[in-house]
Amino acid sequence: MQSNSTKTKEMFIVRALEKILADKDIRRSHHSQLKKSCDTALEQIKAELINAGQIAEGNELPCAALPLPKNDAASIINAETYFLPFELACKSRSPRIVVTALDCLQKLIAYGHLTGAIQDSANPGHLLIDRIVITIYGCFNGPQTDEGVQLQIIKALLTVVTSQHVEIHEFTLLQAVRTCYDIYLSSRNLVNQTTARATLTQMLNVIFARMENQVYEVAPTPTPTTVAALNGVINSPENASDDLSAAVAVEGADSDEAIASELLAEIITAAFNEAIKEQNAVEEQTEVEPSVNGNGSVDSSHSDHDSVELHSENDAIVTAKFTHILQKDAFLVFRALCKLSMKPLPEGQPDPKSHELRSKVLSLHLLLLILQNAGPVFRSNEMFIMAIKQYLCVALSNNGVSLVAEVFELSLSIFVALLSNFKVHLKRQIEVFFKEIFLNILEASSSSFEHKWMVIQALTRICADAQSVVDIYVNYDCDFSAANLFERLVNDLSKIAQGRQALELGANPMQEKSMRIRGLECLVSILKCMVEWSKDLYVNPNMPTPALQVQSLQSPTQDSQVGDNVDSLSAHNSSLRSTHGGSSHSLNSYGSAKNQELLDLPEALEERKMRKEVMETGIELFNRKPQKGVQFLQEKQLLGSTCQDIARWLHEDERLDKTVIGNYLGENDDHSKEVMCAYIDAFDFRQLEVVAALRILLEEFRLPGEAQKIDRLMEKFASRYCECNPQNQLFQMADTVYVLAFSIIMLTTDLHSPQVKHKMTKEQYIKMNRGIGDSKDDLPEEYLSSIYDEIAEHEIKMKNNTTMLMAPKPAGKQPFITEKRRKLLWNMEMEVISLTATNLMQSVSHVKSPFTSAKHLEHVRPMFKMAWTPFLAAFSVGLQVCDDPEIATLCLDGIRCAIRIACIFHMSLERDAYVQALARFTLLNANSPINEMKAKNIDTIKTLIMVAHTDGNYLGSSWLDIVKCISQLELAQLIGTGVRPQFLSGAQTTLKDTLNPSVKEHIGETSSQSVVVAVDRIFTGSMRLDGDAIVDFVKALCQVSVDELQQTQPRMFSLQKIVEISYYNMERIRLQWSRIWQVLGEHFNTVGCNSNEEIAFFALDSLRQLSMKFMEKGEFSNFRFQKDFLRPFEHIMKKNNSPAIRDMVVRCIAQMVNSQAHNIRSGWKNIFSIFHLAAGDHEEPIVELAFQTTGKIIGDLYRRQFAVMVDSFQDAVKCLSEFACNARFPDTSMEAIRLVRNCAQCVHDAPQLFAEHAGMENDASVAEEDRVWVRGWFPMLFSLSCVVNRCKLDVRTRGLTVLFEIVKTHGDSFKPNWWKDLFNVIFRIFDNMKLPEHVTEKSEWMTTTCNHALYAIIDVFTQYFDVLGHLLLEELFAQLHWCVQQNNEQLARSGTNCLENLVISNGFKFNEVTWDKTCQCILDIFNATLPKELLHWRPTKGNEQHQQQQQPRRASTTPHSNNSTQEPPVMALAHNHFEALHIKCVVQLELIQTMDNIVFFPATSRKEDAETLAQAAADLSGSRGGSSQSQQLQLDCQREEQGMYGYLRTRQLFTLAECLMQSHRFAKRFNADQDQRNLLWRAGFKGSVKPNLLKQETASLACVLRIFFKMYGDENRRSDWPGIEQELVQVCKEALGYYLSLQSEAHRDAWTSLLLLILTRLLKMSDDRFATHVSNYYSLLCDMMCFDLKPELRSVLRRVFMRIGPVFNIMNVNVNMK
DSSP: OHHHHHHHHHHHHHHHHHHHHHSGGGGSGGGHHHHHHHHHHHHHHHHHHHHHTOOOTTOOOOTTOOOOOTTOHHHHHHHHHHHHHHHHHHHSSOHHHHHHHHHHHHHHHHTTSOOOOSBOSSSTTSBHHHHHHHHHHHTOOSTTSOHHHHHHHHHHHHHHHHOSSOOOOHHHHHHHHHHHHHHHHHOOOHHHHHHHHHHHHHHHHHHHHHHHHHHHTOOOOSSSSOOOOHHHHHTOHHHHHHHHHHHHHOOOTTSHHHHHHHHHHHHHHHHHHHHHHHHHHHHHHHHHHHHHHTOHHHHHHHHTGGGOOOSOOOHHHHHHTOSSHHHHHHHHHHHHHHHHHHSOOOSSSOOTTOHHHHHHHHHHHHHHHHHHTOOHHHHHOHHHHHHIIIIIHHHHHHHTTOSSHHHHHHHHHHHHHHHHHSTTTOHHHHHHIIIIIIHHHHHOSSSOHHHHHHHHHHHHHHHTOHHHHHHHIIIIITOTTSOOHHHHHHHHHHHHHTTSSTGGGTOOHHHHHHHHHHHHHHHHHHHHHHHHHTGGGOOOSSOSSOTTOOOOSSSTTSGGGTTSSOOHHHHHHHHHHHHHTGGGTTOOTTTTTTSOOOOOOHHHHHHHHHHHHHHHHHHHHHHHOHHHHHHHHHHTTSSOSSHHHHHHHHHHOTTSOHHHHHHHHTOOSHHHHHHHHHHHHTOOOTTOOHHHHHHHHHHSSOOOSOHHHHHHHHHHHHHHHHHHOTTOSSOOSHHHHHHHHHHHHHHHHHHHOTTOOSOOOHHHHHHHTTTOSGGGOOOOHHHHHHHHHHHHHSOOOOOOOGGGOSOOOOSSOOTTSOHHHHHHHHHHHHHHHHHHHHHHHHHHTTOOOOOOOOOOGGGHHHHHHHHHHHHHHHHHHHHHHOOOHHHHHHHHHHHHHHHHHHHHTTOHHHHHHHHHHHHHHTTOSTTSOGGGOOHHHHHHHHHHHHHHHHSGGGOGGGHHHHHHHHHHHHHHHHHHTTSOGGGOTTOTTOOGGGSOHHHHHHHHHTTSHHHHHHHHHHHHGGGGSOHHHHHHHHHHHHHHHHHHHHSSSOOOHHHHHHHHHHHHHTTSOHHHHHHHHHHHHHHHHHHHTOSSHHHHHHHHHHHHHHHHHHHHTOOOTTOOHHHHHHHHHHHHHHHOOOHHHHHHHHHHHHHHHHHHTTTOSTHHHHHHHHHHHHHTOSOHHHHHHHHHHHHHIIIIIHHHHHHHHGGGHHHHHHHHHHHHHOTTOHHHHHHHHHHHHHHHHHHHHOHHHHHHOOOOGGGTTSOGGGHHIIIIIHHHHHHHHHHHHHSOHHHHHHHHHHHHHHHHHHGGGOOHHHHHHHHHHHHHHHHGGGSOOOHHHHHHHIIIIIHHHHHHHHHHHHHTHHHHHHHHHHHHHHHHHHHHHSSOHHHHHHHHHHHHHHHHHHGGGOOHHHHHHHHHHHHHHHHHHOOTHHHHOOOSSOHHHHHHTTHHHHTTTSOHHHHHHHSHHHHHHHHHHHHHHHHHHHHHHHHHHHHHHHHHOTTHHHHHHHHHHHHHHHHHHTOOOHHHHHHHHHHHHHHHHHSSGGGSOHHHHHHHHHHHHHHHHHHHHHHHOHHHHHHHHHHTTTTTSOOOOHHHHHHHHHHHHHHHHHHHTOGGGGGGHHHHHHHHHHHHHHHHHHHHHOOOHHHHHHTHHHHHHHHHHHHTSOHHHHHHHHHHHHHHHHHHTTSOOOHHHHHHHHHHHHHHHHHTTSSOHHHHHO
């Protein structure tokens, strides 16, 4: 290997030396040393060959010699010897010799034979390689250098810089780069220029790549030319093409062109190879990244980068900041390029070929290359950051306003690169660049189109990066002290997109359009970035594809094809995102991780942003009214309350208007004076001259115009100046400073105001200031003279204020400004901008500003909230005024993205605004003329449909606008296909044929398959909407459907769609479905009641189909979904009066019952409710079908599945009740009542079901054992009671019968509390009579129903007396009491009869208390029905009436109608009154009979009277019937035992006797009052017969007598006999005495049975008792003899007298017997 390498080395050297010696110029005298050196070198080589034993002759150098290892000892030892001749050759003036020497050196270095890594003997302390490089670049002598030499220099320097075998650093490296730079600038040869530039690119790539690789400890790649970046070459395509064309164009191995082409081909090949390698190495480098962060030296060098200040550039300071010499090399090169770029251009328009311009362009190109490929070390090392801040940013602030387009464009590109890679460190610089340059150029009316175009191109790149966009908002708009860059940027872009500046530019229409498109692209990019940033919050149910993919409707038939048509911009964006990993793109955070960052908490930032907005409001207010502004900010606690706080704010806040500050400080009020003092006290005037101090003061605000204000300010200034400079001998007193300051202001105004024609001279100024010094001395003339000169040269003026930079913009467009004047204005503005930007850049180069790297998704919400209006304005104007498809596409993209953002963050106002805008531009809403339809409107329709498809979950109330448009779209489709041209808005008579052909085409496109399918996909996709979204969608659809149906020509499009989506969504979980149906059900309610039967039919049929499908799903117990679903049928049945629709409802339900009965659960309630409504209908088919179905349910289904139908049982019986009450169909009524009886059997058979199904809401508090009553028996019995109360006689009679049948049949299972409920209902039958009704109806009711009910109640009581006796007897007595009080004789009689039946049937079960109640009831009835008014009645009017009322006696046959017509009111009243009295008389009589029957059993007394009479008659005839008499007595005893006598206590019998006696005495009194009877008789009481109460009089007394006689003979009451005897004697005496007083024969005849009773019972007594009684009655009996008695009575009386003889011993028994 050693020998081979030596041989190679020697071949290089020998051939080169021989070539030099062979050159003809070598013979010249000044080359003698060179010739000698070459000879010596050749001899040494020969000697070395001889020593090595090798023969030199015939050796030829191979073309592709292998490079020698770096540690080749032989070459190092001999390098210096070999170098000397080449050094001399390079210094020779012969181009050929120089080229040969350089070529050889290049090859020796390239292959490692010459490394120069030894000390340079000629220059101690330096390496030989430094001398070699100096020799190489020393060959370049400026533009006159030979072109071949230039090329060889470039080649040699590139080899030195890129070689692995040699190392050059610092100054040497810098000189190598500088030489190539100079060759590029100086050479006149295009090939050399191109080569030099490509070489520079390669060098820089290697220098910076080595620095980066050193940190990662990546070994250099073993190739002659290392680490080339593809971008460096590709970024200069024109150069590359020149290089390649030059390479192809030349031939010849040694020609300059050949060398150049070889070199360029090498560079380009290496660049491509390295680019591929670097791509593969990216992942490895990112894996190593933590080690950088862990590198202590890097961290420490970076941590305090913000405070670095380089006052000197000596190597010690610079090196101290680097961890490796390679970093320093790169820094020196970078700094040199920055300084080169800062060099100013000559005044005016520079020549494109001038050195200055080409140098600036090249330096900017190279800087751009470095920044675009910046690695982690470069991005994090504080020295590079410092260089960027101090040099590059300042250079950019100059070049960024260059009038040279190329410089301007490069500056913008560099800024974009800085923003991408270094924004973390350049917060303030970026703000200056944006605020002072970018946005000012955009906003300036005089700026050229070219500048604006380049700015907007740069903005396009910035706006495409999500991280940058969000970072701008977070770091500037949310920073209290920074400008609102994002807001201002969006507003400016919006104006450009609206075309509001194009005319001011003087641009042609194409340029104007291009600018608008760019503005729109930027806005859309920003929105896409926002969407990209917040995409994790977005859920698209339809597609698995990424959120922002821009879809098209071109092929909507398959979801997989949705994203095929993607516009170029979004495709570019998505590729960027996929390459750079979304939001982390461009935030290369190697340095930012260590930078002092603020946390980007969205809440904190939003709060800070709000405070900033308040502050801006306050500043705006201050700039108009200072005092109010200060007060406002103090109220908001953004400004301190002290004067010092206000003064500090006036100093620090640059947004304040300087004129306003001056006026505010000069005010005369105390507060302003205090602030002014604090403000001026904040200045430090130490060691300053008066002019300098005044200049500092007046830079901060504009001096007010009023002399008094200036006076106050200058007074304070003088005071402060003296305070700061106590040692100044010239100004010991403030007065001097005050006067001088005033004179300086006057001088400034005089010298620099254009209004002052005659300027003040220096002598005049000096004279003016005489005697103003201390002690009235003059100030030195030289001093005043210097002041004059300084003011004349430099006017005192304010600092440039950002708000004052731009020239006042003309109000409105002013096209009359000439192009020349506009350019002049623009140049002036650019100078101002440049100066301001440069000053600001320098001022912030050392400012420490922490940068926040945005990470949270939530930032997008406030960003969008702030900027949504300018976005909307731009897109709306674009769609409104432009028909260009590209603009329309961009606007629609933007609106779509905006809707997405508003949706994601639930910003309903913003979302609605954008959706409404989109809807408006479809031209489908009612106010738009559809005959103006254009392509953009069709695209808008497609976009709207796409929004509905992709963002449906978030649209909320915006669905309404979308659904309206879809509805109108269907209309447009009808018009487009010529179906319904009458719908054309605003042109009813216009037919499709009269439309413009293009409009026809566009309207026709609404019917294209893509649109139709896309619309359909919205409805089919509704099943994928979430629970809230589907409800919003359905609400919107229903609202639009209502609107459609209300039109003069109603449409059912939306109604059909409602049916469709109901089908699609029926499989949702029940919770969601019930919310959907809540809306749909209401809609079906409305539509089903539509006056248009066709619509109502459609709604009903749809409901039927939906219901059938829904019922197929079945339902679990205790759920109520079916109930909700079927409610619309119920509503329609209730509200729609159309017979056809009602019939349809019934048919739908009947069909449902027939086909789906096994699935119906909670729906039964609705079904019975519907049939309940049908039951009352007038139409026979409706009632018949409903009843038929109901009959099937109860007859068939109840038998099979009663268990699942229990919950609806109450509704079923209610329904049957309604059928029974429909008077038009009596057969149905009867059948319905029969079905109720069937229901009773169902309840009886399965009572446990009612307890189990406790799902009813109102059953919660009902005990389990009572549920069968509450939900089964009671509703059924109640419904029957309703039938009784509502129906005609035959039906109600049937109902009443069935009611009591059920009670009697199933009452044994009833509980006591159930009975109470039941009788509350039953007694309501009688309540009916308490209501005022028609007399005949009431009478009929009482006579039939009440009568029937009363007897039935008694039957039930008798059957279940054990349960009911103690529960309800009192209520029953009360009811009976009520009955007998009614003005109905039949009912009154029934009342007493029922009382009798009740007691006779159940008396043996009564206890003492019950008997007491019973007696009390009888007593109450007696008292209540005693007709006391008979004794006192008087006619209401005079005698005429009396006479009139006598007429009926003679005309009793006269029809009632005649009488009533003669005296209607009087007769009617009298008749009613007499009727009531008559009924009372009847009741009294009935009661007496009842009492008799109760005590002695019915008919007993009557038979006894008959027997007594018969016996008396027998006695009279003399027959003997002793045996038969004794048998009869036996029968009497048995019959009496059946009565209740034995169960009654004595006191109770006395009570009954007492009330009977009352009745008897009343009757006697009335019968005795002849006048009253005559009066009543004349008034018409009791018809033509004179009224009497004879029967009452006798019957009551007879009953009393029987009771007393019975008790008198009752051994069980022996103890009570004395009292009984006393009462009996009293009653008998009273009776006999009354009889004797009777005058009327008829009256006495009526008493015959009574006397027979008394006398017969008397005869039956024992002798003792007989004696006692006869002795009391004897005289009365004797008196009776005087009357003409009936034979029977006489016979009995005879027997009494016959008995008296033996008893009183008047005569003996024998005589008696005879």
